[in-house]
Amino acid sequence: MRARVHRRGAWGGQPCSTTLAPTREASLTVGHSGHPDYTGLAGSPSPARRFALVALIVLVFVGAGIGAAFAQAGDAQAGKLVYERKCALCHGEKGDGKGPAAELLVPKPRDFTTAMPSWAVLPEKDRWNLVAHLKTLAPDTFKEAPKKLELPKEVASSPESIRRGKEMYEAIECNKCHGTDGRADGPSRPELKDDWGNAIAPANLTMPWRFRGGSAPVDVATRLANGVVGTPMPSFIDSVEKPEDVWHLANYILSLGPRTLTYATLVSVTNVSDAIPDDPDAAFWKAIAPNHIALLGQVIVDPRNFNPSIDLVSVRAVYHDKEIAFHLTWDDPTQSVEDAAKKTYADAISLQFPPQPRPGPERPYFLMGDASDGVYLLRWQNGKGVTEAAANGPTKIAPLAGSEATAKAVYVNGQYRLVIKRPLASKQPDRLTFQPAVFTPVAFQAWDGGAGETGTKMSLTSWYYLRLEEPQSNRRFVVPPVVAILTFAALLLVVRVANRRA
Amino acid sequence: MRRALGALLAAALVAGVALFVHRPGPVDAQGGGTVEVAVTYNGAPVVEKLKINKDTQQCGTEAEVDRVMVGSNKGLANAVVSVPTAKGAPRMVKATVDQHGCKFVPHVSAMMPGELELKNSDGILHNIHTYSTVNPSINKAQPKFKKVMTEKLEKPEFVKLTCDVHSWMLGWVAVLPTPFFGVTDANGTAKIENVPAGKQTVEVWHETLGKQTREVEVKAGQVAKVGIEMKK
Numbered sequence: 001m002r003a004r005v006h007r008r009g010a011w012g013g014q015p016c017s018t019t020l021a022p023t024r025e026a027s028l029t030v031g032h033s034g035h036p037d038y039t040g041l042a043g044s045p046s047p048a049r050r051f052a053l054v055a056l057i058v059l060v061f062v063g064a065g066i067g068a069a070f071a072q073a074g075d076a077q078a079g080k081l082v083y084e085r086k087c088a089l090c091h092g093e094k095g096d097g098k099g100p101a102a103e104l105l106v107p108k109p110r111d112f113t114t115a116m117p118s119w120a121v122l123p124e125k126d127r128w129n130l131v132a133h134l135k136t137l138a139p140d141t142f143k144e145a146p147k148k149l150e151l152p153k154e155v156a157s158s159p160e161s162i163r164r165g166k167e168m169y170e171a172i173e174c175n176k177c178h179g180t181d182g183r184a185d186g187p188s189r190p191e192l193k194d195d196w197g198n199a200i201a202p203a204n205l206t207m208p209w210r211f212r213g214g215s216a217p218v219d220v221a222t223r224l225a226n227g228v229v230g231t232p233m234p235s236f237i238d239s240v241e242k243p244e245d246v247w248h249l250a251n252y253i254l255s256l257g258p259r260t261l262t263y264a265t266l267v268s269v270t271n272v273s274d275a276i277p278d279d280p281d282a283a284f285w286k287a288i289a290p291n292h293i294a295l296l297g298q299v300i301v302d303p304r305n306f307n308p309s310i311d312l313v314s315v316r317a318v319y320h321d322k323e324i325a326f327h328l329t330w331d332d333p334t335q336s337v338e339d340a341a342k343k344t345y346a347d348a349i350s351l352q353f354p355p356q357p358r359p360g361p362e363r364p365y366f367l368m369g370d371a372s373d374g375v376y377l378l379r380w381q382n383g384k385g386v387t388e389a390a391a392n393g394p395t396k397i398a399p400l401a402g403s404e405a406t407a408k409a410v411y412v413n414g415q416y417r418l419v420i421k422r423p424l425a426s427k428q429p430d431r432l433t434f435q436p437a438v439f440t441p442v443a444f445q446a447w448d449g450g451a452g453e454t455g456t457k458m459s460l461t462s463w464y465y466l467r468l469e470e471p472q473s474n475r476r477f478v479v480p481p482v483v484a485i486l487t488f489a490a491l492l493l494v495v496r497v498a499n500r501r502a
Numbered sequence: 503m504r505r506a507l508g509a510l511l512a513a514a515l516v517a518g519v520a521l522f523v524h525r526p527g528p529v530d531a532q533g534g535g536t537v538e539v540a541v542t543y544n545g546a547p548v549v550e551k552l553k554i555n556k557d558t559q560q561c562g563t564e565a566e567v568d569r570v571m572v573g574s575n576k577g578l579a580n581a582v583v584s585v586p587t588a589k590g591a592p593r594m595v596k597a598t599v600d601q602h603g604c605k606f607v608p609h610v611s612a613m614m615p616g617e618l619e620l621k622n623s624d625g626i627l628h629n630i631h632t633y634s635t636v637n638p639s640i641n642k643a644q645p646k647f648k649k650v651m652t653e654k655l656e657k658p659e660f661v662k663l664t665c666d667v668h669s670w671m672l673g674w675v676a677v678l679p680t681p682f683f684g685v686t687d688a689n690g691t692a693k694i695e696n697v698p699a700g701k702q703t704v705e706v707w708h709e710t711l712g713k714q715t716r717e718v719e720v721k722a723g724q725v726a727k728v729g730i731e732m733k734k
Binding site: 171192193195229232233234236240 | 555626
């Protein structure tokens with residue numbers, strides 16, 4: 001009964017309510033009549049839809065930063081025009097979340113709070129008109145004035161506040177979803193669903209630049225206090241020991257990672273004289289500056305990866321006269337090996353190079369080369385270790401015989417740290433010899449097997465350049481003084497000769 | 503002396519309120535009859551089982567979710583029976599749901615519009631996440647130190663309770679427009695007392711089997727028996 005009412009309710013459109021739990025059992029209802037139906041008010045939108053709308057409206061406000069001017073009236077008709085131009089692609093013409101782009105999005109577009117960007121770019125009048133239009137889609141919800149969330153007085157970040165935040169993080173068990181170190185690897189992660197039944201991932205709290213709701217302390221505290229509507233994230237304002245704990249928690253969360261990252265444009269390889277440790281957690285590696293590399297989903301060949309799990313790899317690279325080593329750090333919320341029953345695959349990462357150094361700017365096709373021009377890969381897979389391989393495209397990868405590479409990986413609280421080593425000069429003619437002071441093309445690919453990534457479902461980069469920094473010899477300390485002394489001596493000689501002639 | 507008198511007065515007031523709060527049954531049920539409902543189901547029980555990977559100390563290692571619980575003589579447990587046609591003064595009884603063993607206890611509870619008390623006797627993080635249509639949805643965390651929370655459900659509706667931390671947790675709260683209701687026991691029976699005499703409608707609701715109604719003639723001082731079979 002209820003389900004049917006939804007489908008021809010004010011919203012019209014697709015029967016998206018089939019994913020909504022309360023309507024599923026209601027649809028089993030056998031006919032009844034003779035008394036008022038108090039379970040499904042005819043025509044009233046489902047809570048999911050209503051909350052999504054509220055969320056959208058809240059977002060429009062947040063984006064606009066003008067929450068105070070709540071009472072301003074808008075023109076719903078004009079708002080509809082803006083909606084059709086700017087929102088309908090994802091949220092659907094009828095606001096049912098079934099726009100043409102919906103299938104490509106995770107989380108699904110109903111969840112405005114995490115999938116929708118700020119629309120501050122729109123003129124303010126348009127935003128208010130949009131609000132008026134969206135309110136007409138859920139008239140019942142907006143009969144009463146919304147309650148305004150009052151946050152306690154802001155607490156500035158300090159070591160004490162961060163300490164209290166960590167204490168609270170543990171007491172209220174944020175780790176259940178967000179993980180011990182905040183890397184979204186908590187034990188409840190695989191179970192999480194949004195209000196529409198779609199799988200949804202918790203936020204990785206060490207990457208605040210990804211927070212859709214903003215990464216200022218007030219943004220984080222607001223989400224903690226209020227929850228994120230439509231998602232499993234609950235409201236905590238009544239569930240912390242003291243209200244101001246939401247600020248301590250926000251301060252702690254923002255201490256887990258940098259606010260922004262500077263991405264590398266060149267991977268520089270540091271020359272070292274010491275032995276290079278195999279252990280990824282050795283202190284040696286902390287002294288090497290990381291190169292942050294952004295990865296994107298592979299969307300060129302089928303099957304494509306529109307929602308890549310791994311979008312950042314931090315690379316530390318060193319070499320000495322015998323070996324080159326790459327230290328890679330990336331977040332992966334699920335440590336997985338190949339398991340046909342669970343439909344998971346081995347977590348993997350690879351570094352890609354041309355098979356030989358070559359003069360000129362021409363490089364193989366960045367997506368693992370092609371039939372005429374292949375690439376050389378250093379490929380690491382969880383459970384299998386590292387192999388050297390040659391590829392002529394993403395589906396044509398062949399391991400190279402006599403691999404000279406070694407690797408050691410650790411996985412802790414949602415993060416891989418991996419060291420891959422290889423001789424600087426290869427004895428084999430089919431693989432690259434690394435040369436100092438030469439710009440060597442390099443690219444990266446990564447797979448989160450737990451998220452079903454395998455084969456062409458990967459995240460990747462285009463070509464970067466790798467440069468082995470030349471060893472810094474002592475000559476720079478010797479040559480200039482010698483030149484100076486010789487010049488001075490020559491000067492003295494000239495003066496003496498001149499004096500003698502005079 | 504004055505202080506003692508004040509304390510006595512306060513105590514009397516509290517006792518009075520408590521008496522009122524705990525007063526069972528509708529207030530104006532003079533001359534009512536009893537409706538005894540036997541709900542049966544001609545099918546197999548449905549139990550979902552799944553492995554638990556966390557909080558095993560509180561939750562155990564395997565969760566069992568009773569979607570359809572069938573007892574002796576095909577009796578269907580956890581069905582809400584009510585007489586929506588009978589009006590009466592509100593029962594001032596708060597419904598209480600405990601989160602115990604990573605289950606909502608009871609699995610199904612019934613109340614009139616008002617307050618729902620949520621207990622967390624597990625001492626681990628749960629979150630009350632409700633699915634509803636006419637009542638505002640609730641998604642509130644209840645960490646280990648928050649032993650009791652009170653939420654409002656002000657409109658008649660069958661509200662689903664879930665917990666995102668433990669996705670197998672499932673409960674229902676029937677918010678009913680009448681004080682004449684009950685939840686069937688393990689044998690599928692429920693007794694509703696003091697129902698006003700006359701022609702009434704009995705409604706049965708079950709979380710997976712839907713809703714059915716029956717007309718019944720209630721006579722003062724007598725027991726009207728109603729048998730309802732739920733179908734898939």
